[in-house]
Amino acid sequence: MAQLIDELFIKHFDNELLRQHNDQALFKLPAGRLAISTDGHVISPLFFPGGDIGSLAVHGTLNDVAMSGAKPLYLAAGFILEEGLPLADLEKIVISMAAAAKGAGTPIVTGDTKVVEHGKGDGVFITTTGVGVVPDSVTISGDRAEPGCAILVSGSIGDHGVAIMASRENLQFQTTIVSDSAALHGLVADLVATAPTALRCLRDPTRGGLATALNELAKQSGVGMVIDEAKIPVRAEVKAACEILGLDPLYVANEGKLVCICDAAAADDLLAAMRRHPLGQDASIIGEVIVDPHGFVQMTTAFGGRRIVDWPVGEQLPRIC
Amino acid sequence: MAQLIDELFIKHFDNELLRQHNDQALFKLPAGRLAISTDGHVISPLFFPGGDIGSLAVHGTLNDVAMSGAKPLYLAAGFILEEGLPLADLEKIVISMAAAAKGAGTPIVTGDTKVVEHGKGDGVFITTTGVGVVPDSVTISGDRAEPGCAILVSGSIGDHGVAIMASRENLQFQTTIVSDSAALHGLVADLVATAPTALRCLRDPTRGGLATALNELAKQSGVGMVIDEAKIPVRAEVKAACEILGLDPLYVANEGKLVCICDAAAADDLLAAMRRHPLGQDASIIGEVIVDPHGFVQMTTAFGGRRIVDWPVGEQLPRIC
Numbered sequence: 001m002a003q004l005i006d007e008l009f010i011k012h013f014d015n016e017l018l019r020q021h022n023d024q025a026l027f028k029l030p031a032g033r034l035a036i037s038t039d040g041h042v043i044s045p046l047f048f049p050g051g052d053i054g055s056l057a058v059h060g061t062l063n064d065v066a067m068s069g070a071k072p073l074y075l076a077a078g079f080i081l082e083e084g085l086p087l088a089d090l091e092k093i094v095i096s097m098a099a100a101a102k103g104a105g106t107p108i109v110t111g112d113t114k115v116v117e118h119g120k121g122d123g124v125f126i127t128t129t130g131v132g133v134v135p136d137s138v139t140i141s142g143d144r145a146e147p148g149c150a151i152l153v154s155g156s157i158g159d160h161g162v163a164i165m166a167s168r169e170n171l172q173f174q175t176t177i178v179s180d181s182a183a184l185h186g187l188v189a190d191l192v193a194t195a196p197t198a199l200r201c202l203r204d205p206t207r208g209g210l211a212t213a214l215n216e217l218a219k220q221s222g223v224g225m226v227i228d229e230a231k232i233p234v235r236a237e238v239k240a241a242c243e244i245l246g247l248d249p250l251y252v253a254n255e256g257k258l259v260c261i262c263d264a265a266a267a268d269d270l271l272a273a274m275r276r277h278p279l280g281q282d283a284s285i286i287g288e289v290i291v292d293p294h295g296f297v298q299m300t301t302a303f304g305g306r307r308i309v310d311w312p313v314g315e316q317l318p319r320i321c
Numbered sequence: 322m323a324q325l326i327d328e329l330f331i332k333h334f335d336n337e338l339l340r341q342h343n344d345q346a347l348f349k350l351p352a353g354r355l356a357i358s359t360d361g362h363v364i365s366p367l368f369f370p371g372g373d374i375g376s377l378a379v380h381g382t383l384n385d386v387a388m389s390g391a392k393p394l395y396l397a398a399g400f401i402l403e404e405g406l407p408l409a410d411l412e413k414i415v416i417s418m419a420a421a422a423k424g425a426g427t428p429i430v431t432g433d434t435k436v437v438e439h440g441k442g443d444g445v446f447i448t449t450t451g452v453g454v455v456p457d458s459v460t461i462s463g464d465r466a467e468p469g470c471a472i473l474v475s476g477s478i479g480d481h482g483v484a485i486m487a488s489r490e491n492l493q494f495q496t497t498i499v500s501d502s503a504a505l506h507g508l509v510a511d512l513v514a515t516a517p518t519a520l521r522c523l524r525d526p527t528r529g530g531l532a533t534a535l536n537e538l539a540k541q542s543g544v545g546m547v548i549d550e551a552k553i554p555v556r557a558e559v560k561a562a563c564e565i566l567g568l569d570p571l572y573v574a575n576e577g578k579l580v581c582i583c584d585a586a587a588a589d590d591l592l593a594a595m596r597r598h599p600l601g602q603d604a605s606i607i608g609e610v611i612v613d614p615h616g617f618v619q620m621t622t623a624f625g626g627r628r629i630v631d632w633p634v635g636e637q638l639p640r641i642c
Contacts, residue, residue: 021541022463023385023524024358026455034355037345038397038450040435064344076359078448080401112448114361116640120443127399127433127448129359134347142343203344220342319437 005081005113008091012098013077017109025109027074032133035072037064040127044319046093048167050160050179051255054097057126059183059255060206060321062104066185067202067258069140069192070132075101077111077128082121093124104183106130132185137196144200145221149289150267152260154187154274155180155282156233157210161252161317162241177237182256187277191260194273198266203259206321211250211309213259214297224292227309228300231286251312253320261289326402326434329412333419334398338430346430348395353454356393358385361448365640367414369488371481371499372576375418378447380502380576381527381642383425387506388523388579390461390513391453396422398432398449403442414445425504427451453506458517465521466542470610471588473581475508475595476501476603477554478531482573482638483562498558503577508598512581515594519587524580527642532571532630534580535618545613548630549621552607571620572633574641582610 010018017025041057051059058075065072077097081090101108108128134140159180166177184204191199201221205213210232218225234249242249256279262270267285274280287299297309331339338346362378372380379396386393398418402411422429429449455461480501487498505525512520522542526534531553539546555570563570577600583591588606595601608620618630 020462020464021537022389024356024389024391026354026356026389026391029350029355033347034350034452035345035347036395036397036450036452037431038399038448039433040399040401040448042401042435042437068343068345068347070345070347074357076357076450078359078361078399078450080361080363080446080448110358112360114363114446114640116363116443116446119440122437122441125401125435125437125446127359127361127401129357129397129399129450131355131357131452141341143341216342319435321435 008094009111012094013108015107015109030133032135035065035068035070035132035134036129037061038127038129039064040125041321042125042319043321044122045167046089046123048179049163051181052093052096053124053126054093055100056181056255056321057128058097058100058104059181061128061130062106063184063204065130065132066188067204068134069138069188070134071189072106072130072132072185075106075108075128075130077108077126079113080121080125081113081115082123083115083118085123090124138192140199140202142201142203142217142220145217145223145261145289147223147289147291148264149200149261150264150285151225151227151287151289152267152271153210153232153284153286154258154280156235157254157257158234158238158242158249158252160255161320162238164320165245165317177241180254180256182279184256184258184279187274187279190273190277191270194269195262195266198263201261205254205257205259207253208312209251209253212312215311217261218295218297222295224290224295225287225297226290226300227287229302231284233282233284250309253317255321329415330432333415334429336428336430351454353456356386356389356391356453356455357450358382359448359450360385361446362642363446363640364642365443366488367410367444369500370484372502373414373417374445374447375414376421377502377576377642378449379418379421379425380504382449382451383427384505384525386451386453387509388525389455390459390509391455392510393427393451393453393506396427396429396449396451398429398447400434401442401446402434402436403444404436404439406444411445459513461520461523463522463524463538463541466538466544466582466610468544468610468612469585470521470582471585471606472546472548472608472610473588473592473604473606474531474553475579475601477556478575478578479555479559479563479570479573481576482641483559485641486566486638498562501575501577503600505577505579505600508595508600511594511598512591515590516583516587519584522582526575526578526580528574529633530572530574533633535630536632538582539616539618543616545611545616546608546618547611547621548608550623552605554603554605571630574638576642
């Protein structure tokens, strides 16, 4: 069985480093700082509209690496399998993962598999780690937002979370919405090429959604933010689904969107660069960074008032990624 | 709760990169090739004589990185927590993990935490990824064993597996044996310093034990091996425990030992270097590499005959690491 699984991985992830059968991968890196990020994926269900745990485990980690401005280069993958997982399901996941890695140009060069007893896991958990290299000219970090900076989002929010909620079998709810799960490093490369020094913060608003990502950035940078509800792209179907489910799209997870904070002077150029990329066609400038010692994120609502967009209370959607 | 956990990690793993609160860590690396390895840890029980899942998750991955001849530099950690895990247990694990990382000089610079429902996990699973750098002068790989090479092991085998078996509550079995869980990169550095070009293969015989590690290396290199049972260090208590449990120590897991294959001319120097290191005091030259198109590992037994040391059949000890 163990051998069968190993062969499955080597067959589909096929690359020279993995075929060496060592317990580690060795490679030369281009010049620059190393960026590393790791993410556990425990999404339920394993298969959902727009992807599965395999493609998500590639995109989720690549995106975290890319949010430093890095070009992601290689992936490592650790699988925890529950006894009883149908081999056909595992193969489907591995094939999807291999396709996502190939599409992103980031081979899975080393890995590990563990098996736990039935009832001690849930099908499969996948923890991926990505490495990439950031050119020395680029300095993107969550603590670099300053008053006057513009806040951009690369597209419509909430698609991933709503797609997952809809696909959970205990919800009697149908929708055409699919997860936005995608690798964002191509979009990031375009932004870096457009205005390398004007880019200050990048973050992918996954668990906790846009509201959480903005609050994190405001806290890290010690600033406030004002965003405009009317400027935030939300699909009509997502808005409708959120109303039915009692969710606020600002807090719903995304897996193929990014928030960008940049010098105001470069905002229009970066917006144009986003819109030229297939993953940024619905990009929008949604607000600006302000002075605020409390670090509040405020939103001008459709009714003209302002409200605080607070940190999420509790976990809205468990096992969303 | 999520915040509490994050604070726990940042408090104990404390380092500058982690405190930046970005979704990735960025750092400069010394010159050389990057070595990366990832390992999931699902050991049961979480606490055992000689360690716990936290220290094991550091040692296990560092050792895989070190087996390339690399100096491990940084770690990433992904936690999958089961609802209901006592926070005190998690803190104990995190403190032990932090101590192991500090002791090894390899800070945990980025991480991730996911929570799954009670009954969908088993306390905590920890997937760690390590990166290090291999000097250009060093080429250690599982496919470099050649007929005539010597085979060394750094110490007594089977300690980890027997310690875990003894601590499982369903076994009415007591022993003084503790796991050998330890970080081996200091020992590897001494070997590299002693005979950098004579070192051919290094492997830590974890799951599947010495027998599996030797079979893997024989297969990768396309060679046979002959080892001498009398030369293989096994503690008397481990031997006794294995007899009671019906186990063969050759197949029992280790977490602080390595197998070294080297040019015969350098074997005595490397043996002496191992014995000077606290983790290699019981090191021994156990056999040699031979020509064998079948890739068999043979053992001269205590009775003077020879038997094949085969690949393990099935998994002897589930969730041993």
